Amino acid sequence: MITLLLIFFPLIAALLLLSVKSEQAKNIAIAAAVAEFVIAIFALTQFQYNASIQFEVNYDWIKSVGISFHVGIDGISMLMVLLTSFLVPIIILTSINTHYKNANYFYALILAMQMALIGVFVSLDGFLFYVFWELALIPIYFICLLWGGENSAKITFKFFVYTLAGSLFMLGGLIYLYLHTAGLHSFNISALYAAGRSLDFVQQGYVFWAMFIAFAIKMPIFPFHTWQPDTYTVAPTQGTMMLSGIMLKMGTYGIIRWLLPIAPLGVEHWAYVAIALSVIGIVYASCIAIVQKDFKRLIAYSSIAHVGLISAGILAINVQGMQGAMVQMLSHGVNVVGLFFIVDIIQKRTNTREIATLGGIRNVNPQFAVLFLIVLLGSVALPLTNGFVGEFLLLNGVFQFNAWMTAFAGLSVILGAVYMLRSYQSIMLGETNLITSSFAPLSGNEKLVLVILSAAIIVFGIYPKPLLDIAAPAVNQLIEGVQIALVK
Amino acid sequence: MIKLVGLIPLLPLIGFVIIGLFGKKLSKSIVGLVGSGVIFGSFALALAIFFELKGGTQKEFTIDLFTWISAGKLSIPFSFLIDPLSSLFLLIITGIGFLIHLYSIGYMSHDEGFARFFAYLNLFIFFMLLLVLGSNYLIMFVGWEGVGLCSYLLIGFWFKNTAYNNAAKKAFIMNRIGDLGFLMGIILIFITFGSISYHEVFMQANSYSSGTPVLTVIALLLFVGAMGKSAQLPLYTWLPDAMAGPTPVSALIHAATMVTAGIYMIARSNILYSLSPVAMQTVAIVGACTALFAATIGLAQNDIKKVLAYSTVSQLGYMFLALGVGAYTGAVFHVMTHAFFKALLFLGAGSVIHAMGGEQDMRKMGGLKKYIPITHLTFLIGTLAIVGFPGFSGFFSKDEILAHAYENNKLLWVLGILTAAMTTFYMFRLYFLTFKGTFRGTHDQEHHLHESPKSMTIPLVILSMLAVVGGLIGIPEVLGGKHFLEEFLKPVFADSSSRIIFHLPESTEYMLMIVAVAVMATFLYSAYTVYVKNKTLPAAEGEELQPLHKLVYNKYWIDEIYETIITKPLNFISEALHKVVDNQIVDGIVNGIGYLVNWTSSTIRLAQTGNIGFYVFVMVISIVLILFTRLM
Amino acid sequence: MSIIQTIPIEWYLFLSTVLFAIGVFGVLFRRNAIIIFMSIELMLNAVNLLLVAFSSYLSDSKGQVFVFFIMAVAAAEVAVGLAILSMVYRNTNSPDINNLNKLKW
Structure with missing residues (x-):
């Protein structure tokens, strides 16, 4: 039952928000998001540390075609649910100083999106997964369209059509699998797993590409990434955070839950191509990030680099890579939300995101400089920050697949330092100028958010074991299952 | 006494936290006292451990703290190793570290960043101690990158000066090049030996025959790390620039301790090299x-x-x-x-x-x-x-x-x-x-x-x-x-x-x-x-020099050469990737597909003439065609 | 042996084919809406004729049932169609269908 609560509580809150005045919306939204987080924490306390699926709920939905409302939480889902319910209140909190028009609709959309995201992470039915997957797109489309910056109509349209087109491939793949299920056709996850594994490797290859393209567009992976920098740049800060912090993980989660176990032979057969794309994307995006002039855009590109490594680690099919991906998904969520918030703070005070025009903020606001530095270090994966744990495990996982690709992917360690330190120096260090000399101190909520995020960065860098432990049994089981399928 | 080894790095960390959080509110003398006091405490402990080790029969102690990272068969404990080598380094680091802290009280007394300076120095000592105390390669790597960070912060200590900032950035990035090699080495060690703890790795390595290729690769990868950190050819150019930092920093980090980390690492892995x-x-x-x-x-x-x-x-x-x-x-x-x-x-x-x-x-x-x-x-x-x-x-x-x-x-x-x-x-x-x-x-x-x-x-x-x-x-x-x-x-x-x-x-x-x-x-x-x-x-x-003298005086133009063959091409390639490949080609294909749909639609809609006679004509022709094909 | 069968079936086929063809060509080539309308009726009636003929020859009344259906539908169609035509005439002052070309790209 708690799963249902997790899914539908944000929706109820969202509906409630539609009926309240714009001014009250913020507080109600925060309260609802925090309550959701409390529910998630409660779920965690009830959670058994084994590989089984827990809090399972299974209702028939459209019985005649084998579609059911089947949801449940295992270790992998648990982490994603925690990430979502942790980040949404933070994201809402970042908007306290921003006064959006029709704020009640804005927050209602965010909460509606949270509902869809949680739904994606707990679905155990292919059709339901697809429904939530598409459902998540609608609120973010309106958030970006209505509250976005210049040229938002054109850019969000491209984003919408691009990701929608990708999802169609996935739908095709799911239906293809559905038609191969034994007996009465069903969209149930175990039926789809069995159906996928009954195919030969050529057919699995079709399924692989159909699903992988959908996930690759969502993450995004080179060369399906071009919607991303524009959309991230134009979206309102909270929209960008939702997109990069959580929505991006739909793609990586999709690979873990809906691709590896369904088409192991297909993955194995095409892993070289897919990992090569991911790894090329890492270096490619890092290089492009170096020459960005807009800080928000720079972070958008760095996000492509990070997610490429996650995808490569998952596709390498081993425990280290997969665990690394789990940790890195959480870390990336935390770090990227922090970075985008930093952009927001700077932009609010200086009305610019142009790296070259800023400078010397450290002189006026050392506190901000320290917090920025911590988030930055998490992002460049310095040891004892959360970024390092994931990155080390991921590189380890990819190394087991192919050493040269790892060396190439590892270039991001260097290039990441290059673009991050360059922009830090240009924004924070040096002498102040006209734009930055009156940089206002951090407000209470800004401090709170950055301190929470920094604490998360350091704590999970030093002691990531709780996170690793949650996912470990489920990950081990998944990898074992895939490896058995491969041996056959 | 050896049980207390955890205190040795902990003390500087405490010092860092105290000074870092409250440094502004404390007076300079208290900051100086805390900053050097914690290091002296560590030094005293290190001294005690040194003599205990020297006198005792057991020469190797491992102290486990907690499991840091575990995934499958990879399990990395956060644990310390005390043996003659690490205890000697402990003495050097804390001993010289203490003297330099003491010196800094005088040297930095007029600087407004006094507290910040001591916070960084304490943090540096903490990471340096982790580096030598770790009982496996990854803990060493933690210290390794940590000292790199402190080096970055301290070289750019006077952060208003762009040249100093550039030097700091250069040091960090060059170190990262080496660190990548080190990291690859660590991963290869794990894949080869199934563990990264010194004890396990060296024991297994001992049974390999000399000249095994994988050992050579490991040794060379680790050496890449050492080249970065210990400023060897070709990754040395950051060290002379690092003199931008305050002089005590040059003495402590860029002469006595951090730059010798590479030597420590190879001495620690001596068996891998000997093979x-x-x-x-x-x-x-x-x-x-x-x-x-x-x-x-x-x-x-x-x-x-x-x-x-x-x-x-x-x-x-x-x-x-x-x-x-x-x-x-x-x-x-x-x-x-x-x-x-x-x-x-x-x-x-x-x-x-x-x-x-x-x-x-x-x-x-x-x-x-x-x-x-x-x-x-x-x-x-x-x-x-x-x-x-x-x-x-x-x-x-x-x-x-x-x-x-x-x-x-x-x-x-x-x-x-x-x-x-x-x-x-x-x-x-x-x-x-x-x-x-x-x-x-x-x-x-x-x-x-x-x-x-x-x-x-x-x-x-x-x-x-x-x-x-x-x-x-x-x-x-x-x-x-x-x-x-x-x-x-x-x-x-x-x-x-x-x-x-x-x-x-x-x-x-x-x-x-x-x-x-x-x-x-x-x-x-x-x-x-x-x-x-x-x-x-x-x-x-500005005086004209002999060619050879000029060559040496300008440091063989190595910085300029790196600038020409690495930095500039990297920027150029990145710019090309951004402007041409990304915006024109990759995005061009995506937009191209969009335009294609538009173009097709606008072409096909020309058939919609609005002429009813034409529609009827097409309808009749189509019916005839259908009948024709169906009835044939 | 009804009166219908006094004429051989081929003649019915010829006649209704000719009538249908006249209807088709009328629709295709005339521009006056009324005439097009009448041509459609002609086609319907050609089919009716054939249905009745075959119904008689095969002694199956289903064909005649169809004819009644078609007549009923045609009546309804005439009602709607003439209404449209009169509206067209009122708006364009001509029964020419080529005036109705606004609905294009």
Whole structure:
């Protein structure tokens, strides 16, 4: 039952928000998001540390075609649910100083999106997964369209059509699998797993590409990434955070839950191509990030680099890579939300995101400089920050697949330092100028958010074991299952 | 006592947290007290552990704290290893660290970032201690990158200055290049041995036969890390730039401790190297070349700190030469003596700069002997130690390295001796230009000249004593000594020393010593002739130089070459990727598909003429066609 | 033997084919809406004729049922169609269908 609560509580809150005045919306939204987080924490306390699926709920939905409302939480889902319910209140909190028009609709959309995201992470039915997957797109489309910056109509349209087109491939793949299920056709996850594994490797290859393209567009992976920098740049800060912090993980989660176990032979057969794309994307995006002039855009590109490594680690099919991906998904969520918030703070005070025009903020606001530095270090994966744990495990996982690709992917360690330190120096260090000399101190909520995020960065860098432990049994089981399928 | 080893890194961390959080509210004296006090506490603990280890029979202790990362069969505990090697490094780090903290109280007393400085220094000591205490490669890596971070923060300590910031960034990025190699090495170690703890890895490695390719690859990857951190060719250019940081930082991080991390790492992994002759040769050659190369640059520099920086690079090369020829003890010995005399020289230089009111150009110094007598005396001792004057600490450690090099390969020995000759020349050039002759600065500067405060001179005096007697723990047997250090470190290098046997006739050893001393004396005299007797001065800025001199003076234009072949192409490629590949090609295809749909639609809709007759005509034709095909 | 069968079936086929063809060509080539309308009726009636003929020859009344259906539908169609036509005429002052070309790209 708690799963249902997790899914539908944000929706109820969202509906409630539609009926309240714009001014009250913020507080109600925060309260609802925090309550959701409390529910998630409660779920965690009830959670058994084994590989089984827990809090399972299974209702028939459209019985005649084998579609059911089947949801449940295992270790992998648990982490994603925690990430979502942790980040949404933070994201809402970042908007306290921003006064959006029709704020009640804005927050209602965010909460509606949270509902869809949680739904994606707990679905155990292919059709339901697809429904939530598409459902998540609608609120973010309106958030970006209505509250976005210049040229938002054109850019969000491209984003919408691009990701929608990708999802169609996935739908095709799911239906293809559905038609191969034994007996009465069903969209149930175990039926789809069995159906996928009954195919030969050529057919699995079709399924692989159909699903992988959908996930690759969502993450995004080179060369399906071009919607991303524009959309991230134009979206309102909270929209960008939702997109990069959580929505991006739909793609990586999709690979873990809906691709590896369904088409192991297909993955194995095409892993070289897919990992090569991911790894090329890492270096490619890092290089492009170096020459960005807009800080928000720079972070958008760095996000492509990070997610490429996650995808490569998952596709390498081993425990280290997969665990690394789990940790890195959480870390990336935390770090990227922090970075985008930093952009927001700077932009609010200086009305610019142009790296070259800023400078010397450290002189006026050392506190901000320290917090920025911590988030930055998490992002460049310095040891004892959360970024390092994931990155080390991921590189380890990819190394087991192919050493040269790892060396190439590892270039991001260097290039990441290059673009991050360059922009830090240009924004924070040096002498102040006209734009930055009156940089206002951090407000209470800004401090709170950055301190929470920094604490998360350091704590999970030093002691990531709780996170690793949650996912470990489920990950081990998944990898074992895939490896058995491969041996056959 | 050994149970308390966790406190050793914890104390500096506590210091960092206290100063970092409350530094602004505390007075400078309290900050100084806390900052140096915690290090002294660590030093006392390290001393106790050292004696316990020396007296006891068990030479290796592992203290587990908690499981850090685990995934599948990979399990990395956060645990510490105490053995002779790490305890020796603990002493060097905390001991010299404490002296430099003490010195900094005086040196930084007028700086507004006083608290920040001590916070960074404490953090640095914390990471450095992690580096040497870790019981597996990943903990070492934590410290490794952590000290890199502190180095970045401290080089760019005066963050308003763009040049300093650039130097800091350069140091961090160059270190990261090495770190990538190190990280790859660690992962390969895990894949090869299924573990990354020293104990497990070395035990398994011992059963491999010499020259196994995977061991060579591991050893070389680790060495890439060492090249970055310890500023070897070709990744050395960050270290001279790193002199942008305050002088105590140069002394602590960029001379005595952090840059020797690479030597520690290879000494720690000695068995992996002993099993891989190729890697050993590489280490020796890179070390010797760096030693010579940096020494030549040192000959023509005019900035007092730059000379010392190149001298550090050169001495680090010496240590790698030692490692490469299998003289692990010699390398560690030289790390120790070098820590003493180089820290002393840097602090001395700091004292000179302090007296000169921030001036670092030697062409504007001269005759400082009578103004700052304590600094002068200690500096002279440091100089004598570094050039290997008989009896001083540098003499013994250098001698050991050269003897091993001679046995391994005569050419390496020649390179070593050449380096020693140049070292003598540029160090005495530095000494004579600074302290002898007449004062060449402005009148204001002359008026300002004064000896440094007690908190600065006391560390100088202590270090100068260490620089004199430090060599006594490693007197070679031919001179009737009892190489104490070798005895102490024996358990660490046991597996390697059974593979690399060192044997040189006594007469040869005497001969080598005599040659070394003779070369040293010759070049000392020639430096004296040039700079004291003939009172030659280095060319002023803008003066036309001899081609060779120009080449060396401009540091072989290595920075410019890197700029041309790496930085600029990288920027160019990135720009091209962004403007052409990403915006035109990749995005172009996506937009192209969009345009294609638009174009197709707008073409097809032309069929929608609005003419009803046409529609009906098409309808009829279509019906006929359908009937035709169906009925045929 | 009904009166219908006094004429051979081929003649019915010829006649209704000719009538249908006249209807088709009328629709295709005339521009006056009324005439097009009448041509459609002609086609319908050609089919009706054939249905009745066959119904008689095969002694199956289903064909005649169809004819009644078609007549009913045609009546309804005439009602709607003439209404449209009168509206067209009122708006364009001509029964020419080529005036109705506004609905295009």
